[in-house]
Amino acid sequence: MSMVRVQSIMSNELAKRSIFSRPPEPPHEYLLNDPSTSIFIGITKLFSVPFTWTFANLTNPHIAVVGITGAGKSYFVKTFLTRASYVWNTNAIIVDWAGEYKAWVKQSGGTVVSLGKGDFINIMDLSGMKPVDRAKQIMNSLEILTDIAEFPEQKRLTAEALEQAYVNFGFASSQLPEPGKEVPTLKEVIALLEEKLQEGSYEYPAELENAVYRLRQFAREGEDYFARKSTIDLGRLASSGLVSIDLSNLPDEKFRAMAALFILQTLKEKMRTEGWSASKGLKALVVLDEAWKVASDERSDAVMIVREGRKYQFGLIVASQNPTDINEAIFSNVGTTIMLRVKFEKFLDYLQGSLNFSGFMRGEISKFGVGQAAIDMSFQTSVQFPEVFLINRVVGEVPLDVYTITMADILNEQELSNPDVQKELSMEKIDINSRLIQANFNSDTINDIFKELDARNRMIDIRGLVQILSGEKVSKEAIVELLRSFGLQDSIITRVFVYVT
Ligand SMILES: Nc1ncnc2c1ncn2[C@@H]1O[C@H](COP(=O)(O)OP(=O)(O)OP(=O)(O)O)[C@@H](O)[C@H]1O
Ligand SMILES: [Mg+2]
Numbered sequence: 001m002s003m004v005r006v007q008s009i010m011s012n013e014l015a016k017r018s019i020f021s022r023p024p025e026p027p028h029e030y031l032l033n034d035p036s037t038s039i040f041i042g043i044t045k046l047f048s049v050p051f052t053w054t055f056a057n058l059t060n061p062h063i064a065v066v067g068i069t070g071a072g073k074s075y076f077v078k079t080f081l082t083r084a085s086y087v088w089n090t091n092a093i094i095v096d097w098a099g100e101y102k103a104w105v106k107q108s109g110g111t112v113v114s115l116g117k118g119d120f121i122n123i124m125d126l127s128g129m130k131p132v133d134r135a136k137q138i139m140n141s142l143e144i145l146t147d148i149a150e151f152p153e154q155k156r157l158t159a160e161a162l163e164q165a166y167v168n169f170g171f172a173s174s175q176l177p178e179p180g181k182e183v184p185t186l187k188e189v190i191a192l193l194e195e196k197l198q199e200g201s202y203e204y205p206a207e208l209e210n211a212v213y214r215l216r217q218f219a220r221e222g223e224d225y226f227a228r229k230s231t232i233d234l235g236r237l238a239s240s241g242l243v244s245i246d247l248s249n250l251p252d253e254k255f256r257a258m259a260a261l262f263i264l265q266t267l268k269e270k271m272r273t274e275g276w277s278a279s280k281g282l283k284a285l286v287v288l289d290e291a292w293k294v295a296s297d298e299r300s301d302a303v304m305i306v307r308e309g310r311k312y313q314f315g316l317i318v319a320s321q322n323p324t325d326i327n328e329a330i331f332s333n334v335g336t337t338i339m340l341r342v343k344f345e346k347f348l349d350y351l352q353g354s355l356n357f358s359g360f361m362r363g364e365i366s367k368f369g370v371g372q373a374a375i376d377m378s379f380q381t382s383v384q385f386p387e388v389f390l391i392n393r394v395v396g397e398v399p400l401d402v403y404t405i406t407m408a409d410i411l412n413e414q415e416l417s418n419p420d421v422q423k424e425l426s427m428e429k430i431d432i433n434s435r436l437i438q439a440n441f442n443s444d445t446i447n448d449i450f451k452e453l454d455a456r457n458r459m460i461d462i463r464g465l466v467q468i469l470s471g472e473k474v475s476k477e478a479i480v481e482l483l484r485s486f487g488l489q490d491s492i493i494t495r496v497f498v499y500v501t
Helices: 011-016 073-088 102-107 131-145 152-168 186-199 205-216 234-239 253-274 292-296 301-312 345-355 359-367 429-438 443-455 462-471 476-485 490-499
Strands: 039-043 050-053 063-066 091-096 111-114 242-246 284-289 314-320 336-339 373-377 388-391 402-406 424-428 459-461
Touching (some): 063 073, 073 284, 073 314, 091 234, 091 253, 102 242, 152 186, 152 205, 186 205, 234 253, 253 284, 253 301, 359 373, 359 388, 402 429, 402 462, 424 429, 429 476, 443 462, 459 462, 462 476, 462 490, 476 490
Parallel strands (some): 063 336, 111 242, 284 314, 402 459
Antiparallel strands (some): 039 050, 336 373
Protein backbone atom coordinates (compact mmCIF):
# COMPACT_ATOMS: atom_id res chain seq x y z
CA MET A 1 0.00 0.00 0.00
CA SER A 2 1.37 3.36 -0.87
CA MET A 3 1.34 6.35 1.43
CA VAL A 4 0.93 10.02 0.66
CA ARG A 5 3.93 11.95 1.84
CA VAL A 6 3.90 15.68 2.44
CA GLN A 7 6.88 17.40 0.93
CA SER A 8 7.91 20.99 1.57
CA ILE A 9 8.73 22.80 -1.62
CA MET A 10 9.38 26.39 -2.66
CA SER A 11 6.66 28.00 -4.74
CA ASN A 12 9.04 28.79 -7.59
CA GLU A 13 9.89 25.08 -7.80
CA LEU A 14 6.21 24.30 -7.77
CA ALA A 15 5.69 26.73 -10.59
CA LYS A 16 7.92 24.67 -12.85
CA ARG A 17 5.78 21.57 -12.48
CA SER A 18 2.83 21.05 -14.73
CA ILE A 19 0.52 19.83 -12.01
CA PHE A 20 -2.63 21.48 -13.23
CA SER A 21 -4.09 20.68 -16.59
CA ARG A 22 -4.90 24.36 -17.09
CA PRO A 23 -2.49 26.25 -14.91
CA PRO A 24 -3.87 29.67 -13.94
CA GLU A 25 -0.58 31.39 -14.73
CA PRO A 26 1.50 31.04 -17.89
CA PRO A 27 4.39 28.59 -17.40
CA HIS A 28 7.55 30.23 -16.10
CA GLU A 29 9.36 29.96 -19.42
CA TYR A 30 6.87 32.46 -20.80
CA LEU A 31 7.27 34.82 -17.86
CA LEU A 32 10.91 34.69 -16.92
CA ASN A 33 13.22 35.90 -19.67
CA ASP A 34 16.87 36.82 -19.93
CA PRO A 35 17.14 40.01 -17.83
CA SER A 36 19.63 41.56 -20.22
CA THR A 37 17.03 41.55 -22.99
CA SER A 38 13.79 41.99 -21.07
CA ILE A 39 12.11 44.36 -18.64
CA PHE A 40 11.29 43.41 -15.06
CA ILE A 41 7.71 44.32 -14.11
CA GLY A 42 6.85 42.51 -10.88
CA ILE A 43 6.39 39.18 -9.10
CA THR A 44 3.47 36.97 -10.12
CA LYS A 45 0.85 36.49 -7.46
CA LEU A 46 0.35 32.77 -7.61
CA PHE A 47 3.78 31.23 -8.01
CA SER A 48 5.99 34.22 -7.23
CA VAL A 49 7.77 34.12 -10.58
CA PRO A 50 9.65 37.32 -11.47
CA PHE A 51 7.87 38.50 -14.59
CA THR A 52 10.13 40.08 -17.17
CA TRP A 53 8.56 41.46 -20.32
CA THR A 54 9.84 40.98 -23.82
CA PHE A 55 7.96 41.15 -27.09
CA ALA A 56 10.07 38.43 -28.70
CA ASN A 57 7.25 35.88 -28.59
CA LEU A 58 4.33 38.32 -28.55
CA THR A 59 2.26 39.42 -31.52
CA ASN A 60 3.70 42.94 -31.17
CA PRO A 61 5.43 45.32 -28.73
CA HIS A 62 2.40 47.58 -28.16
CA ILE A 63 0.90 47.98 -24.71
CA ALA A 64 -2.47 49.19 -23.42
CA VAL A 65 -2.62 50.32 -19.79
CA VAL A 66 -6.03 50.78 -18.18
CA GLY A 67 -7.15 51.68 -14.67
CA ILE A 68 -8.99 54.29 -12.64
CA THR A 69 -7.34 57.51 -11.57
CA GLY A 70 -4.55 56.82 -9.08
CA ALA A 71 -4.38 53.12 -10.02
CA GLY A 72 -0.78 53.44 -11.19
CA LYS A 73 -0.86 53.86 -14.98
CA SER A 74 1.69 56.65 -15.21
CA TYR A 75 3.85 54.97 -12.59
CA PHE A 76 3.93 51.83 -14.74
CA VAL A 77 4.78 53.86 -17.85
CA LYS A 78 7.64 55.67 -16.11
CA THR A 79 9.05 52.44 -14.73
CA PHE A 80 8.76 50.77 -18.11
CA LEU A 81 10.42 53.60 -20.03
CA THR A 82 13.26 53.84 -17.53
CA ARG A 83 14.06 50.14 -17.81
CA ALA A 84 13.62 50.05 -21.60
CA SER A 85 16.20 52.77 -21.81
CA TYR A 86 18.64 50.77 -19.64
CA VAL A 87 18.07 47.50 -21.43
CA TRP A 88 17.75 48.53 -25.06
CA ASN A 89 18.64 52.21 -25.13
CA THR A 90 15.07 52.80 -26.21
CA ASN A 91 14.09 56.37 -27.07
CA ALA A 92 10.77 57.55 -25.72
CA ILE A 93 8.37 60.23 -26.87
CA ILE A 94 5.58 61.01 -24.43
CA VAL A 95 2.55 62.85 -25.70
CA ASP A 96 1.74 64.35 -22.31
CA TRP A 97 -1.87 65.55 -22.30
CA ALA A 98 -2.00 66.78 -18.70
CA GLY A 99 1.64 67.70 -18.08
CA GLU A 100 1.93 64.72 -15.72
CA TYR A 101 5.34 63.60 -16.90
CA LYS A 102 7.09 66.94 -17.05
CA ALA A 103 8.75 66.87 -13.63
CA TRP A 104 9.81 63.26 -13.96
CA VAL A 105 11.27 63.78 -17.44
CA LYS A 106 13.27 66.79 -16.24
CA GLN A 107 14.51 64.87 -13.26
CA SER A 108 15.55 61.98 -15.49
CA GLY A 109 17.60 64.27 -17.69
CA GLY A 110 15.15 64.20 -20.62
CA THR A 111 13.82 67.04 -22.75
CA VAL A 112 10.50 68.75 -22.15
CA VAL A 113 8.86 70.52 -25.07
CA SER A 114 6.23 72.92 -23.71
CA LEU A 115 3.77 73.83 -26.42
CA GLY A 116 1.84 76.96 -25.59
CA LYS A 117 4.59 78.03 -23.24
CA GLY A 118 7.53 79.01 -25.37
CA ASP A 119 7.68 76.11 -27.82
CA PHE A 120 6.08 76.00 -31.26
CA ILE A 121 5.53 73.41 -33.95
CA ASN A 122 5.13 74.38 -37.57
CA ILE A 123 2.79 71.67 -38.83
CA MET A 124 4.07 72.35 -42.34
CA ASP A 125 7.59 71.26 -41.41
CA LEU A 126 8.67 68.55 -43.80
CA SER A 127 11.26 66.64 -41.73
CA GLY A 128 12.35 64.85 -44.88
CA MET A 129 8.86 64.27 -46.30
CA LYS A 130 7.56 65.19 -49.73
CA PRO A 131 5.29 68.27 -49.60
CA VAL A 132 2.43 66.33 -51.17
CA ASP A 133 2.55 63.76 -48.35
CA ARG A 134 2.73 66.35 -45.61
CA ALA A 135 -0.19 68.22 -47.16
CA LYS A 136 -2.20 64.98 -47.06
CA GLN A 137 -1.37 64.53 -43.39
CA ILE A 138 -2.48 68.03 -42.55
CA MET A 139 -5.75 67.39 -44.37
CA ASN A 140 -6.13 64.17 -42.41
CA SER A 141 -5.74 66.03 -39.10
CA LEU A 142 -8.25 68.64 -40.23
CA GLU A 143 -10.69 65.87 -41.07
CA ILE A 144 -10.33 64.38 -37.61
CA LEU A 145 -10.54 67.68 -35.76
CA THR A 146 -12.89 69.83 -37.83
CA ASP A 147 -15.95 69.45 -40.05
CA ILE A 148 -13.99 69.87 -43.29
CA ALA A 149 -14.91 66.40 -44.57
CA GLU A 150 -18.52 67.58 -44.96
CA PHE A 151 -17.50 70.35 -47.35
CA PRO A 152 -15.73 68.84 -50.37
CA GLU A 153 -15.17 72.16 -52.10
CA GLN A 154 -13.56 73.73 -49.03
CA LYS A 155 -11.48 70.62 -48.66
CA ARG A 156 -10.27 70.89 -52.23
CA LEU A 157 -9.47 74.60 -51.85
CA THR A 158 -7.53 74.01 -48.64
CA ALA A 159 -5.52 71.11 -50.03
CA GLU A 160 -4.70 73.11 -53.14
CA ALA A 161 -3.55 76.13 -51.10
CA LEU A 162 -1.35 73.92 -48.91
CA GLU A 163 0.45 72.53 -51.93
CA GLN A 164 0.70 75.95 -53.56
CA ALA A 165 2.33 77.41 -50.44
CA TYR A 166 5.10 74.81 -50.69
CA VAL A 167 5.56 75.53 -54.39
CA ASN A 168 5.83 79.27 -53.65
CA PHE A 169 8.65 78.47 -51.23
CA GLY A 170 10.51 76.63 -53.96
CA PHE A 171 9.55 73.03 -53.20
CA ALA A 172 8.43 70.53 -55.81
CA SER A 173 5.32 68.74 -54.59
CA SER A 174 6.42 65.18 -55.09
CA GLN A 175 10.13 65.48 -54.54
CA LEU A 176 12.08 64.98 -51.35
CA PRO A 177 12.92 68.39 -49.86
CA GLU A 178 16.35 69.90 -49.45
CA PRO A 179 17.22 69.68 -45.76
CA GLY A 180 17.27 72.96 -43.85
CA LYS A 181 15.30 74.93 -46.46
CA GLU A 182 12.74 77.34 -45.05
CA VAL A 183 9.14 76.08 -45.16
CA PRO A 184 5.86 78.02 -45.28
CA THR A 185 3.41 78.14 -42.35
CA LEU A 186 -0.39 78.03 -42.24
CA LYS A 187 -0.30 81.83 -42.37
CA GLU A 188 0.96 81.66 -45.95
CA VAL A 189 -1.77 79.16 -46.80
CA ILE A 190 -4.42 81.46 -45.38
CA ALA A 191 -2.93 84.39 -47.30
CA LEU A 192 -3.24 82.43 -50.56
CA LEU A 193 -6.92 81.71 -49.91
CA GLU A 194 -7.57 85.35 -49.01
CA GLU A 195 -5.85 86.54 -52.17
CA LYS A 196 -8.11 84.34 -54.21
CA LEU A 197 -11.09 85.76 -52.39
CA GLN A 198 -10.00 89.31 -53.10
CA GLU A 199 -9.40 88.61 -56.78
CA GLY A 200 -13.15 88.09 -56.85
CA SER A 201 -13.14 85.71 -59.82
CA TYR A 202 -13.93 82.55 -57.88
CA GLU A 203 -17.61 81.72 -58.13
CA TYR A 204 -18.28 80.46 -54.57
CA PRO A 205 -16.76 83.08 -52.25
CA ALA A 206 -18.59 81.65 -49.21
CA GLU A 207 -16.66 78.40 -49.61
CA LEU A 208 -13.40 80.33 -49.60
CA GLU A 209 -14.43 82.37 -46.59
CA ASN A 210 -15.27 79.26 -44.61
CA ALA A 211 -12.02 77.57 -45.58
CA VAL A 212 -10.11 80.62 -44.34
CA TYR A 213 -12.12 80.76 -41.15
CA ARG A 214 -11.43 77.10 -40.35
CA LEU A 215 -7.67 77.40 -40.81
CA ARG A 216 -7.47 80.67 -38.97
CA GLN A 217 -8.33 79.07 -35.64
CA PHE A 218 -4.89 77.48 -35.77
CA ALA A 219 -3.04 80.62 -36.82
CA ARG A 220 -4.52 83.46 -34.76
CA GLU A 221 -2.02 85.79 -33.13
CA GLY A 222 -1.29 84.44 -29.65
CA GLU A 223 -2.77 81.05 -30.56
CA ASP A 224 -0.48 80.32 -33.49
CA TYR A 225 1.18 77.36 -31.77
CA PHE A 226 1.28 75.45 -35.07
CA ALA A 227 1.86 78.30 -37.46
CA ARG A 228 5.32 79.53 -36.50
CA LYS A 229 8.82 78.28 -37.05
CA SER A 230 9.31 75.09 -35.01
CA THR A 231 11.43 75.41 -31.89
CA ILE A 232 12.29 71.69 -31.95
CA ASP A 233 13.94 69.51 -34.53
CA LEU A 234 11.09 67.20 -35.37
CA GLY A 235 13.23 64.99 -37.58
CA ARG A 236 15.21 63.94 -34.52
CA LEU A 237 12.34 63.28 -32.13
CA ALA A 238 12.64 59.52 -32.31
CA SER A 239 16.34 59.52 -31.56
CA SER A 240 16.65 62.04 -28.75
CA GLY A 241 16.44 59.88 -25.63
CA LEU A 242 13.52 60.78 -23.40
CA VAL A 243 11.29 63.54 -24.72
CA SER A 244 7.99 64.72 -23.34
CA ILE A 245 5.72 66.93 -25.38
CA ASP A 246 3.80 68.80 -22.73
CA LEU A 247 0.41 69.80 -24.12
CA SER A 248 -1.12 70.99 -20.86
CA ASN A 249 -0.58 74.68 -21.65
CA LEU A 250 -2.49 74.61 -24.91
CA PRO A 251 -5.92 76.24 -24.59
CA ASP A 252 -8.13 73.27 -25.38
CA GLU A 253 -8.53 69.68 -26.51
CA LYS A 254 -8.57 70.57 -30.19
CA PHE A 255 -5.11 72.11 -30.00
CA ARG A 256 -3.79 69.21 -27.95
CA ALA A 257 -5.15 66.72 -30.44
CA MET A 258 -3.67 68.72 -33.34
CA ALA A 259 -0.24 68.52 -31.74
CA ALA A 260 -0.57 64.84 -30.90
CA LEU A 261 -1.73 63.89 -34.39
CA PHE A 262 1.12 65.81 -35.93
CA ILE A 263 3.70 64.13 -33.67
CA LEU A 264 2.33 60.70 -34.54
CA GLN A 265 2.37 61.48 -38.25
CA THR A 266 5.97 62.61 -38.07
CA LEU A 267 7.03 59.56 -36.10
CA LYS A 268 5.18 57.16 -38.36
CA GLU A 269 6.85 58.68 -41.37
CA LYS A 270 10.27 58.46 -39.73
CA MET A 271 9.62 54.85 -38.88
CA ARG A 272 8.75 54.05 -42.48
CA THR A 273 11.40 56.02 -44.30
CA GLU A 274 14.29 55.02 -42.10
CA GLY A 275 13.29 51.36 -42.38
CA TRP A 276 15.01 50.72 -39.10
CA SER A 277 17.41 47.82 -39.18
CA ALA A 278 16.66 44.69 -37.27
CA SER A 279 18.32 44.56 -33.90
CA LYS A 280 17.39 43.39 -30.46
CA GLY A 281 14.96 45.42 -28.45
CA LEU A 282 12.92 48.49 -29.16
CA LYS A 283 14.16 51.58 -30.99
CA ALA A 284 11.46 53.89 -29.74
CA LEU A 285 8.32 53.94 -27.65
CA VAL A 286 5.55 56.45 -28.13
CA VAL A 287 3.32 57.08 -25.14
CA LEU A 288 -0.24 58.36 -25.43
CA ASP A 289 -1.59 58.99 -21.92
CA GLU A 290 -5.28 60.00 -21.84
CA ALA A 291 -5.04 61.17 -25.43
CA TRP A 292 -8.49 59.79 -26.14
CA LYS A 293 -9.28 61.93 -29.15
CA VAL A 294 -6.16 60.62 -30.82
CA ALA A 295 -6.35 57.05 -29.60
CA SER A 296 -10.03 56.66 -30.43
CA ASP A 297 -10.12 57.83 -34.04
CA GLU A 298 -9.37 55.14 -36.56
CA ARG A 299 -7.91 57.67 -38.99
CA SER A 300 -5.21 58.62 -36.50
CA ASP A 301 -1.70 57.37 -37.12
CA ALA A 302 -1.77 55.58 -33.77
CA VAL A 303 -3.63 52.83 -35.61
CA MET A 304 -0.99 52.75 -38.34
CA ILE A 305 1.81 52.52 -35.78
CA VAL A 306 0.07 49.57 -34.15
CA ARG A 307 -0.26 47.83 -37.50
CA GLU A 308 3.29 48.34 -38.67
CA GLY A 309 5.27 49.04 -35.52
CA ARG A 310 6.58 45.55 -34.95
CA LYS A 311 8.68 45.36 -38.06
CA TYR A 312 10.30 48.71 -37.27
CA GLN A 313 10.77 47.97 -33.55
CA PHE A 314 8.59 50.86 -32.70
CA GLY A 315 6.19 50.45 -29.79
CA LEU A 316 3.07 52.32 -28.77
CA ILE A 317 1.88 52.58 -25.16
CA VAL A 318 -1.68 53.84 -24.72
CA ALA A 319 -2.86 54.58 -21.20
CA SER A 320 -6.45 55.42 -20.36
CA GLN A 321 -8.94 55.43 -17.52
CA ASN A 322 -11.55 54.30 -20.00
CA PRO A 323 -10.71 51.27 -22.16
CA THR A 324 -13.59 52.02 -24.53
CA ASP A 325 -11.84 55.27 -25.49
CA ILE A 326 -9.07 53.27 -27.09
CA ASN A 327 -9.92 52.45 -30.69
CA GLU A 328 -10.75 48.79 -31.20
CA ALA A 329 -8.16 48.47 -33.92
CA ILE A 330 -5.62 49.39 -31.27
CA PHE A 331 -7.11 47.69 -28.23
CA SER A 332 -7.74 44.34 -29.85
CA ASN A 333 -4.30 44.28 -31.44
CA VAL A 334 -1.90 45.24 -28.68
CA GLY A 335 0.41 42.42 -27.61
CA THR A 336 0.12 43.29 -23.92
CA THR A 337 -2.66 44.73 -21.78
CA ILE A 338 -1.92 45.91 -18.26
CA MET A 339 -5.10 46.09 -16.21
CA LEU A 340 -4.78 48.06 -13.01
CA ARG A 341 -7.81 48.67 -10.83
CA VAL A 342 -10.97 49.07 -12.92
CA LYS A 343 -14.22 49.56 -11.08
CA PHE A 344 -16.93 50.51 -13.56
CA GLU A 345 -18.98 47.46 -14.56
CA LYS A 346 -19.24 48.75 -18.12
CA PHE A 347 -15.45 48.83 -18.49
CA LEU A 348 -15.05 45.46 -16.78
CA ASP A 349 -17.61 44.01 -19.21
CA TYR A 350 -15.63 45.40 -22.12
CA LEU A 351 -12.31 44.06 -20.85
CA GLN A 352 -13.73 40.67 -20.00
CA GLY A 353 -15.49 40.46 -23.35
CA SER A 354 -12.34 41.29 -25.31
CA LEU A 355 -9.77 39.41 -23.25
CA ASN A 356 -11.95 36.56 -22.08
CA PHE A 357 -10.86 36.08 -18.48
CA SER A 358 -12.62 34.39 -15.57
CA GLY A 359 -15.12 35.86 -13.13
CA PHE A 360 -12.52 35.37 -10.42
CA MET A 361 -10.07 37.56 -12.35
CA ARG A 362 -12.75 40.19 -12.88
CA GLY A 363 -13.38 40.30 -9.13
CA GLU A 364 -9.66 40.74 -8.47
CA ILE A 365 -9.33 43.58 -10.98
CA SER A 366 -12.16 45.51 -9.35
CA LYS A 367 -10.51 45.24 -5.92
CA PHE A 368 -6.86 45.93 -6.73
CA GLY A 369 -4.79 48.25 -4.56
CA VAL A 370 -2.42 50.78 -6.14
CA GLY A 371 0.02 49.12 -8.53
CA GLN A 372 -1.60 45.67 -8.46
CA ALA A 373 -2.27 44.39 -11.93
CA ALA A 374 -3.64 41.69 -14.18
CA ILE A 375 -1.68 41.23 -17.37
CA ASP A 376 -2.80 39.81 -20.69
CA MET A 377 -0.30 38.84 -23.32
CA SER A 378 -1.06 37.53 -26.76
CA PHE A 379 1.56 35.12 -27.94
CA GLN A 380 2.47 34.52 -31.56
CA THR A 381 1.74 30.83 -31.31
CA SER A 382 -1.43 29.43 -29.82
CA VAL A 383 -0.97 28.42 -26.20
CA GLN A 384 -2.71 26.00 -23.87
CA PHE A 385 -2.88 28.23 -20.80
CA PRO A 386 -4.94 31.28 -19.85
CA GLU A 387 -3.17 34.39 -21.04
CA VAL A 388 -4.20 36.61 -18.14
CA PHE A 389 -2.29 36.45 -14.87
CA LEU A 390 -1.83 38.53 -11.72
CA ILE A 391 1.19 40.31 -10.36
CA ASN A 392 1.52 41.50 -6.77
CA ARG A 393 2.32 45.01 -7.84
CA VAL A 394 4.31 46.84 -10.46
CA VAL A 395 7.73 47.12 -8.85
CA GLY A 396 9.03 50.57 -9.65
CA GLU A 397 12.25 52.46 -9.32
CA VAL A 398 13.02 53.61 -5.78
CA PRO A 399 11.36 56.98 -5.14
CA LEU A 400 13.75 59.84 -4.49
CA ASP A 401 11.99 62.38 -2.38
CA VAL A 402 9.28 60.65 -0.45
CA TYR A 403 6.39 61.95 1.64
CA THR A 404 4.25 59.54 3.61
CA ILE A 405 0.58 59.90 4.41
CA THR A 406 -0.58 57.50 7.12
CA MET A 407 -4.15 56.35 7.36
CA ALA A 408 -4.03 54.71 10.79
CA ASP A 409 -6.19 57.51 12.17
CA ILE A 410 -9.21 56.47 10.14
CA LEU A 411 -8.92 52.67 10.29
CA ASN A 412 -10.46 50.47 12.95
CA GLU A 413 -8.54 47.87 14.94
CA GLN A 414 -9.60 44.99 12.77
CA GLU A 415 -8.40 46.82 9.65
CA LEU A 416 -5.16 47.80 11.33
CA SER A 417 -4.32 44.16 11.99
CA ASN A 418 -5.35 43.02 8.49
CA PRO A 419 -2.25 42.81 6.28
CA ASP A 420 -4.35 43.35 3.13
CA VAL A 421 -5.52 46.80 4.17
CA GLN A 422 -3.37 49.64 2.92
CA LYS A 423 -2.20 51.74 5.87
CA GLU A 424 -0.05 54.37 4.30
CA LEU A 425 0.70 56.07 1.03
CA SER A 426 4.19 57.00 -0.03
CA MET A 427 4.58 59.53 -2.75
CA GLU A 428 7.35 61.45 -4.37
CA LYS A 429 7.44 65.20 -4.01
CA ILE A 430 7.28 65.81 -7.76
CA ASP A 431 4.27 63.57 -7.95
CA ILE A 432 2.35 65.27 -5.15
CA ASN A 433 3.34 68.57 -6.67
CA SER A 434 2.00 67.74 -10.12
CA ARG A 435 -1.24 66.42 -8.62
CA LEU A 436 -1.71 69.64 -6.68
CA ILE A 437 -1.08 71.61 -9.86
CA GLN A 438 -3.59 69.50 -11.77
CA ALA A 439 -6.16 70.05 -9.04
CA ASN A 440 -5.71 73.79 -9.69
CA PHE A 441 -4.06 74.69 -6.40
CA ASN A 442 -2.13 77.94 -6.70
CA SER A 443 1.60 78.01 -6.09
CA ASP A 444 1.37 79.81 -2.72
CA THR A 445 -0.95 77.14 -1.39
CA ILE A 446 1.33 74.42 -2.73
CA ASN A 447 4.35 75.99 -1.03
CA ASP A 448 2.43 76.27 2.24
CA ILE A 449 1.40 72.63 2.04
CA PHE A 450 4.98 71.44 1.55
CA LYS A 451 6.16 73.72 4.36
CA GLU A 452 3.66 72.09 6.70
CA LEU A 453 4.64 68.62 5.52
CA ASP A 454 8.36 69.32 5.95
CA ALA A 455 7.72 70.66 9.46
CA ARG A 456 6.23 67.24 10.24
CA ASN A 457 9.22 65.31 8.90
CA ARG A 458 7.38 64.51 5.68
CA MET A 459 4.98 62.24 7.49
CA ILE A 460 1.39 63.18 8.13
CA ASP A 461 -1.85 61.44 8.96
CA ILE A 462 -4.58 61.84 6.45
CA ARG A 463 -6.81 63.93 8.70
CA GLY A 464 -3.90 66.28 9.31
CA LEU A 465 -3.46 66.67 5.58
CA VAL A 466 -7.13 67.44 5.04
CA GLN A 467 -6.99 69.95 7.88
CA ILE A 468 -4.08 71.75 6.22
CA LEU A 469 -5.98 71.82 2.94
CA SER A 470 -9.15 73.11 4.60
CA GLY A 471 -7.05 75.75 6.37
CA GLU A 472 -5.87 76.86 2.91
CA LYS A 473 -9.53 77.30 1.92
CA VAL A 474 -9.42 74.44 -0.55
CA SER A 475 -12.95 73.26 -1.40
CA LYS A 476 -14.18 69.87 -0.27
CA GLU A 477 -14.67 68.81 -3.91
CA ALA A 478 -11.06 69.64 -4.73
CA ILE A 479 -9.84 67.69 -1.70
CA VAL A 480 -11.91 64.65 -2.71
CA GLU A 481 -10.53 64.80 -6.25
CA LEU A 482 -6.99 65.05 -4.90
CA LEU A 483 -7.42 62.07 -2.57
CA ARG A 484 -8.91 60.07 -5.44
CA SER A 485 -5.90 60.89 -7.54
CA PHE A 486 -3.73 59.44 -4.75
CA GLY A 487 -5.50 56.16 -5.44
CA LEU A 488 -7.75 56.22 -2.35
CA GLN A 489 -11.16 54.62 -2.55
CA ASP A 490 -14.28 56.65 -1.92
CA SER A 491 -15.15 54.57 1.14
CA ILE A 492 -11.89 55.69 2.76
CA ILE A 493 -12.25 59.29 1.63
CA THR A 494 -15.74 59.50 3.13
CA ARG A 495 -14.32 58.50 6.48
CA VAL A 496 -11.79 61.31 6.42
CA PHE A 497 -14.64 63.78 6.25
CA VAL A 498 -16.76 62.04 8.85
CA TYR A 499 -13.91 62.16 11.33
CA VAL A 500 -12.66 65.65 10.56
CA THR A 501 -14.74 68.35 12.17
N1 LIG B 1 3.35 50.16 -8.34
C1 LIG B 1 3.40 51.20 -7.51
N2 LIG B 1 4.20 51.18 -6.43
C2 LIG B 1 4.27 52.26 -5.60
N3 LIG B 1 3.57 53.41 -5.77
C3 LIG B 1 2.77 53.48 -6.85
C4 LIG B 1 2.64 52.38 -7.76
N4 LIG B 1 1.79 52.74 -8.73
C5 LIG B 1 1.39 54.00 -8.43
N5 LIG B 1 1.98 54.44 -7.31
C6 LIG B 1 1.78 55.77 -6.70
O1 LIG B 1 0.37 56.01 -6.67
C7 LIG B 1 0.04 57.32 -7.11
C8 LIG B 1 -0.88 57.29 -8.34
O2 LIG B 1 -0.23 56.64 -9.42
P1 LIG B 1 -0.27 57.18 -10.92
O3 LIG B 1 0.07 58.59 -10.99
O4 LIG B 1 0.58 56.27 -11.73
O5 LIG B 1 -1.81 56.96 -11.24
P2 LIG B 1 -2.57 57.05 -12.67
O6 LIG B 1 -3.24 55.75 -12.90
O7 LIG B 1 -1.63 57.51 -13.72
O8 LIG B 1 -3.67 58.14 -12.34
P3 LIG B 1 -4.30 59.28 -13.34
O9 LIG B 1 -5.32 58.58 -14.17
O10 LIG B 1 -4.92 60.23 -12.36
O11 LIG B 1 -3.19 59.87 -14.12
C9 LIG B 1 1.37 58.00 -7.39
O12 LIG B 1 1.74 58.73 -6.26
C10 LIG B 1 2.34 56.85 -7.61
O13 LIG B 1 3.67 57.21 -7.25
MG1 LIG C 1 -1.58 59.15 -14.95
